[in-house]
Amino acid sequence: MLEEEIYTVEEVARLLKVSKLTVYDLIKKDELEAYRVGRQMRIERTALEAYKQRGRGSNLKPVEVIENEVSATAGRIIISGQDPCMDLLARELEGKGAGQPLRSQSGSLDGLVSMYRGEADIVSTHLFDGDTKTYNIPYIRKLLVSQSFVVLHFIKREAGIYVQKGNPENISEWPDLAKPGITIANREPGAGARVLLDEQLRLNGIGKDSVAGYDSIYTSHLAVAGAVAAGRANAGVGISRVAGSANVDFVPMITEQYDIVLLKNQHTEKLIQHVKDLLRSVDLQEELASVGYDTTGMGEVLYEQ
Incomplete structure (x- = not known):
């Protein structure tokens, strides 16, 4: 039997071509079955298909109607x-x-x-x-x-550079990320760590094409630190609190707000x-x-x- 496919709210919103707020409203009204994982919601593929089937020819409101009804007073x-x-x-x-x-x-x-x-x-x-x-x-x-x-x-929290244990590449400042032989693990566009890196590269006159691994995307601080710990990268930008969990060293660079x-x-x-x-x-x-x-x-x- 194939493992059940599971979606995030963001993925369901893209599939239905509506906003995430509309998906949350469907869940709140028990029109779309979902369950919590911590503070996040997950929707199984069968639940999404069931919603779509019920919506065809039933009394369920179309999602575009629900979208117009969503308000900040919904609780x-x-x-x-x-x-x-x-x-x-x-x-x-x-x-x-x-x-x-x-x-x-x-x-x-x-x-x-x-x-x-x-x-x-x-x-x-x-x-x-x-x-x-x-x-x-x-x-x-x-x-x-x-x-x-x-x-x-x-x-406030400390942001900086994850490096392998012992910092074998002697990384201590932002320009070191562009040194020959250095490969980084990067965050996705829109993440604060990605913006920090981009701004520091700009301030130091370093082109993104000069940084090996710039297009290697990881979607969390822990994933970046894990890539460094596993040797897939020499360095990556993140926060200090994650370093101990991933068995990497941390070079503090800035106190971020x-x-x-x-x-x-x-x-x-x-x-x-x-x-x-x-x-x-x-x-x-x-x-x-x-x-x-x-x-x-x-x-x-x-x-x-």
């Missing part, structure tokens, strides 16, 4: 971001009765694009801007143009206040600090318009 909260700290935030929001958290594992840029399209309620972002040497605000202002939003500081973005409108006032209260709570700050995050300034309003 679910789409939380976008890949760091485990977002799972803690989702847990706390659910515990406070703020709504039903549903997690999307989108990268920083994709998360902001989803928010602009109305497909995400809370987006985490860590995007380095080489021109200003700052994080996040330059990107958020450009991508959420004409939108009202608030940016709250969440945590990990912030949260929420749109401001009549439907999100309570959600914004819930998030502010949680980020400023001593209990959550202590829990995050205990696992290595820098919580200085957590909950501070960095920007709003």
